Amino acid sequence: MQNSGIIQRPNAGSVTLHWFGAALVFLALLAGMFAVYYSSGCCAADRRIAYLLHAYAGLSVLGLVVLRLMFRASYSWPPTAKSGKAGFGDMVAKVIHWALYGLMILIPLTGWTMASGMGCCWYVPGLPNVNMLSLGIHSTTPADVGTAYQVHVTLAWMIIGLISLHVAAALFHHVFLQNDVLQRMLPGRIPPKAAQNDGHGKATPAPMNKENA
Ligand code: HEM
Numbered sequence: 768m769q770n771s772g773i774i775q776r777p778n779a780g781s782v783t784l785h786w787f788g789a790a791l792v793f794l795a796l797l798a799g800m801f802a803v804y805y806s807s808g809c810c811a812a813d814r815r816i817a818y819l820l821h822a823y824a825g826l827s828v829l830g831l832v833v834l835r836l837m838f839r840a841s842y843s844w845p846p847t848a849k850s851g852k853a854g855f856g857d858m859v860a861k862v863i864h865w866a867l868y869g870l871m872i873l874i875p876l877t878g879w880t881m882a883s884g885m886g887c888c889w890y891v892p893g894l895p896n897v898n899m900l901s902l903g904i905h906s907t908t909p910a911d912v913g914t915a916y917q918v919h920v921t922l923a924w925m926i927i928g929l930i931s932l933h934v935a936a937a938l939f940h941h942v943f944l945q946n947d948v949l950q951r952m953l954p955g956r957i958p959p960k961a962a963q964n965d966g967h968g969k970a971t972p973a974p975m976n977k978e979n980a
């Protein structure tokens with residue numbers, strides 16, 4: 768993919784949803800881990816509070832990702848100011864981004880399946896049965912719930928791995944390649960150095976536009 772070297776920020780709505788989504792995923796992960804590994808026991812108050820925080824944060828991720836994909840369909844993600852063809856790294860980044868979107872849908876859905884199939888401390892007030900989605904997901908037997916739990920946990924660990932790679936890549940672009948990949952996701956002016964570095968140590972002509980003027 769060739770690009771012009773002009774700095775283009777992604778759509779402001781998509782960027783805002785990205786950071787809200789990231790915060791909610793972190794909250795869901797922390798509350799889920801606390802509920803399972805650090806709380807006092809099955810129906811203890813601290814476990815119940817952590818679990819409800821976990822479930823509502825996770826369900827918000829599901830709603831938010833739908834909104835985000837609608838933005839993504841309406842406004843394409845602009846290329847960075849790097850010059851040259853898209854390389855292997857760009858392809859890996861794309862695969863990771865779409866895998867993150869997929870996991871942000873599948874993890875809450877498997878969580879919802881568990882919550883629908885179990886009473887007791889997994890009950891989520893206000894949450895209808897997952898069957899109402901008419902996606903063919905049923906959660907009627909303990910075996911369904913057990914399968915959903917295994918899938919939920921496996922996918923949760925996958926998202927932890929992918930987020931680690933994703934954040935490491937963003938920091939690598941910022942600290943070592945010193946390009947605009949992270950800068951343009953943050954508010955404020957993009958410094959000329961980030962605007963002009965093509966990631967391979969060569970200067971790219973970066974015409975001024977509204978964003979970096
Ligand atoms: C982005 C969304 C979500 C993430 C990243 C996530 C992640 C996690 C993690 C890391 C755990 C602990 C797994 C372990 O045993 O090691 C967990 C447990 C669990 N999650 Fe989620 N989850 C999400 C959404 C949901 C939703 C929406 C629900 C239900 C409506 C849910 C229901 C559960 C249940 C029932 C457990 C077991 C809790 C327990 O044993 O106390 N999750 N989840």
Ligand code: HEM
Binds near residue numbers: 933
């Ligand atoms: C501190 C945490 C994070 C940082 C520093 C960060 C940074 C970034 C940056 C710089 C981009 C733009 C990449 C580009 O323009 O090519 C991006 C895009 C993206 N991020 Fe993050 N991110 C973080 C957390 C997360 C989390 C937790 C998720 C989801 C679980 C996530 C999902 C995505 C996705 C899906 C895109 C691609 C946007 C698209 O192509 O539609 N990010 N992130």
